[in-house]
Amino acid sequence: MTEFPDFSRALTDRLVAYCAIDSQSDEQSPAQPSTAIQLDVQRHLVAELERIGASDIQLTDYGAVLATVPATNTAAPTIGLCAHVDTAPQFNATGVKPRVHAGWDGSDITYPDNADLVLRPSERPYLATKTGHDIITASGLTLLGADDKSGVAIIMTVAEHLLTTPGLSHGKLRLAFTPDEEIGRGVDPRLPSDFGVEFAYTLDGARVGEIEYESFSADGGVATITGVSAHPGYAKDKLVNALHVAAHIVDDLDTDGETPETTDARDGFIHCYGIEGGSSTATLRFILRDFEMDGLAARRARLTAACAAAEAAFPGATADLEISKQYRNMRYWLEKDMTPVDLARDACRDEGLEPRSVPIRGGTDGSRFTELGVPCPNLFTGMQDIHGPLEWISAQDMACATRVCLRLLTRAAN
Missing domain, CATH: 3.40.630.10 (Zn peptidases)
Structure with missing residues (x-):
């Protein structure tokens, strides 16, 4: 040899x-x-x-x-x-x-x-x-x-x-x-x-x-959150803080125990890795990972549901989600x-x-x-x-x- x-x-x-x-x-x-x-x-x-x-x-x-x-x-x-x-x-x-x-x-x-x-x-x-x-x-x-x-x-x-x-x-x-x-x-x-x-x-x-x-099979997600802007001194019953909406989404996802810090081996996850913006508008960035396509589809559905739940919890706000394919x-x-x-x-x-x-x-x-x-x-x-x-x-x-x-x-x- x-x-x-x-x-x-x-x-x-x-x-x-x-x-x-x-x-x-x-x-x-x-x-x-x-x-x-x-x-x-x-x-x-x-x-x-x-x-x-x-x-x-x-x-x-x-x-x-x-x-x-x-x-x-x-x-x-x-x-x-x-x-x-x-x-x-x-x-x-x-x-x-x-x-x-x-x-x-x-x-x-x-x-x-x-x-x-x-x-x-x-x-x-x-x-x-x-x-x-x-x-x-x-x-x-x-x-x-x-x-x-x-x-x-x-x-x-x-x-x-x-x-x-x-x-x-x-x-x-x-x-x-x-x-x-x-x-x-x-x-x-x-x-x-x-x-x-x-x-x-x-x-x-x-x-x-x-x-x-x-x-992994992988997708990326971007949630664009639009709140309702108002002067904070006169904001009662008017202001809808986009950062609070964003926090609601992140907190909702954390309750599943399916974030990177709680998973290993063949577990998939949803990872929020970026937040930008302020009280009027904010952006959340996610990666979605799973070894199987049905699992990845379930994570897309879970993230979609979290954004919809946030909109329901904060009337007047929107959380528009775009999910894109990354690799398989x-x-x-x-x-x-x-x-x-x-x-x-x-x-x-x-x-x-x-x-x-x-x-x-x-x-x-x-x-x-x-x-x-x-x-x-x-x-x-x-x-x-x-x-x-x-x-x-x-x-x-x-x-x-x-x-x-x-x-x-x-x-x-x-």
Whole structure:
């Protein structure tokens, strides 16, 4: 069996460089991509792809970067690897300062920019297994951005190894780096055709050995609340406060015990993640999640009922709800042909890992790719505690993911 290098140092250098480039997406922006700063990462990747000798390098007008590693075995299938460059809007991601805890000794990890923040292995069993690893964190005021710049680093390292190592048998490899995945816009309708692969993998997963082919089905909801405005000094029996109507809706939904903080495993939820406005008008933003379509339909009906109940409780106010489709559970398509999943499982075993498949309590670009005709399971990167200041990743976990990708590509060619 082919022996591959450790890759940890190259991955660390790449991840630190990528995370230091601001690239947060913005769901309220109509632009494509939603923020211009994402193109800073994309231009960095274009230059790096040119340096390592990739072919067909393209920065599309919808903000994705595409490239090719030519085949050494033209009989092998064309496979794609995909990762997203944007970081989540839910937490500060401006001015990220990555820190490398080389050969981490297993002690609590503190943060120079936030003395109150501590990453404790006693509270995180998975972290406790990483003693001796090179652990990468942020500095305390931002998320890290390993979601999904670790995936970007892994794919770039895979590509560089294939381009600089003669004698490896592999098919044509296509690379895709997308913007706006965190706001559900990562896969432009033109991308599947432009990608041009038989199947693909997103590198956007967590623990070593995890191969995911099941995700939430997802909708988004926006409730626009209009109250009745009046001077507060003369408001008796006139004013209808839109913020009170909004609070009624949120409180109504909280009574079900089906919010993110009260659910896990295969439970779905309705999550109110944003409120804007004042006493005259207000806007509530929701995400609706479930693994099954009937469950998602039930959550749409529940949110609709909460808005109707608020209107009834506050005569004169309106709560207009718009629900839009986001993505669907990729299992609906992948379970019809598990070839990409089985190939990844075999590659994990080649690396000495026991593969594990768990449902993603979220979604990836793979969800949209799969729905649009490109089968696309999700592979692990090692990222942990994402979307917050305690986010961390092991360079050795990333190296393991890199080797699994290489084993997958060479196995597919044999």
